[in-house]
Amino acid sequence: MPYQFTVSPDFGPDQLAGWHIFNTWLQRQLETDIHFETFDNFDSQRQAIAKDQVDIIYANPYDASFLVREKGFVAVATPQKPDETTIVALAEGPTQSIEELTPGCKIAQTDDPDISMMGMMMLEPANLDSNNTVLLPQNSYIQVAKALIQGKADIGFFLTDAFDSLSTLIKGQLRSLVTSDIQVVSHALLLGPELAARKQELSQKLADMSNDAQGNSLLESLGFTAWTPMDEEEMEFMIDLIEALAA
Amino acid sequence: MQDMSPSDIQGDFRKTTLNHYDGSQRVVLVTDNETPYPEGKLIVSRTDTNGNITHCNRSFVDMSGYDESEIIGQPHALLRHPDMPAAAFEDLWKTVQNGNKWHGYVKNLRKDGGYYWVYATVIPNVRNGKIVGYTSVRRKPSRKKVEEAISTYANMS
The missing domain is CATH 3.40.190.10 (Periplasmic binding protein-like II)
Known part of the structure; x- marks a missing residue:
């Protein structure tokens, strides 16, 4: 074997x-x-x-x-x-910063456990957590991007590498709100x-x-x-x- | 640990003597300048079982205002701000020495006399069933929680 x-x-x-x-x-x-x-x-x-x-x-x-x-x-x-995590919103959408996000915020994410953990951690300054947000599970980072572009999600959690490697066409429609610097x-x-x-x-x-x-x-x-x-x-x-x- | 030096301080300051848990004292010089916690950063450090810093990351250096050479080997109380009640640190030490995680909101003192708020988690480093040191991770706190902490700490000794 x-x-x-x-x-x-x-x-x-x-x-x-x-x-x-x-x-x-x-x-x-x-x-x-x-x-x-x-x-x-x-x-x-x-x-x-x-x-x-x-x-x-x-x-x-x-x-x-x-x-x-x-x-x-x-x-x-x-x-x-x-490994770093990036929180992303729609480029043309209303959200400019994490602290503008409000309870009920819809989050697209994969089942990548560390990215989910880091992403939720970076929402703490906005007083958001798993109890006052809506999680929308996706099968891949491409699907996370699509959920944002189709207006189904307010923000998405990405492994920074995965966000960086999205095509220019997709990335151009998205905006990075914050990237972790955990080092x-x-x-x-x-x-x-x-x-x-x-x-x-x-x-x-x-x-x-x-x-x-x-x-x-x-x-x-x-x-x-x-x-x-x-x-x-x-x-x-x-x-x-x-x-x-x-x- | 050395007393703070007026030549390092930015702006007007007040002078206070801190009494540490181990019986030592330190003169600290404090200003009202807050350094905002940067988005996405994580401050990481490790100490030995006596609370002396053995490792720190770049964010620790940047936010504290000290050079790394001024940090390593120093007690973690190097960052202690006089507005933090001694009871909070007693609780921290008791919790981690018992092998448990501690977390809370902490006002840290910078080398330049200013301060920054963090949400801190401290965990014991357990190796072969024995505590060999502690890891502390600090992240950006919610402003609402900081306001609550300011109010709580004002009523503590």
């Missing part, structure tokens, strides 16, 4: 192509069969994780916390790029218990990836410039942060 590799379902098709190539790289480096599995949403991915069907994962910070604490995964490396929270590549013993080896190979042209080209297709090895304490720190934010 090959090992299973998956990525957090917050990436568009363009970036998934890069992760397919990364999977080939992983197989060569670890000299083992690895199947790249994609999931349409967080729920189906979580079901696979619950059934121990995932061995390697590029996880968002919220899920990484769960995987390390509850499922025995170990963090190997993070990209040199923090210290990012996705992480994790190994499940069966591969945990290979952490050091993989961590070194990932760190070396930016030292050659082929590696750099692959990194570019993933949307960042280098991997930084992540030790246990750094992961624990990120888990503490997520816990503090979820409080």
Whole structure:
């Protein structure tokens, strides 16, 4: 049985192509069969994780916390790029700032847990929370954008990278109200218990990836410039942060 | 911890002596200048079990007005504003030392004597069942909640 590799379902098709190539790289480096599995949403991915069907994962910070604490995964490396959240409204709409938003505000969001958490956190200055807003779940960031453009939602929560990679045509109809500047929270590549013993080896190979042209080209297709090895304490720190934010 | 220096202060100030939880004292110089909390920023720091700062992020440096070298190793009380009641910090320490999360609205003192309000969460860092330090995360508060906190703190010791 090959090992299973998956990525957090917050990436568009363009970036998934890069992760397919990364999977080939992983197989060569670890000299083992690895199947790249994609999931349409967080729920189906979580079901696979619950059934121990995932061995390697590029996880968002919220899920990484769960995987390390509850499922025995170990963090190997993070990209040199923090995760940030952008709250977006219609460009031609009435809302110019977060503090103008009022109770009853309709929010389009995916089921990306950390983006939802950060988005709600950035609404606190307007005295808004899950009790006085209406959440409109969407299957993808494109759908979040459509809900705004069609006037179904007042604001939308985006992973900043996902907002930045929207087409010019769509982005031109939207306005960023606020982008987080958290600096210290990012996705992480994790190994499940069966591969945990290979952490050091993989961590070194990932760190070396930016030292050659082929590696750099692959990194570019993933949307960042280098991997930084992540030790246990750094992961624990990120888990503490997520816990503090979820409080 | 060193007393505040008049040469660092922007504008008119008043002088107060703070009595800290550990028995130490600090002379602080305070102005009425508020620095608005920037949208989307998160201030993050970690301390050891004695409350001495071991890590801080760029937003901590920017909002406090200190250089990072002036922050690391200092007690977190470096940011303590005299308008904050001692009872609030006693509650904070008791809560986190018992292994629980604390959150509340805090008026922080800047190096230049000004202040900024935050919504703060402090959690114990538990490793192998033992508290090894604390992580504090501050975010932009609602103005309505700040007004409520001002009123509450005015009636506390």
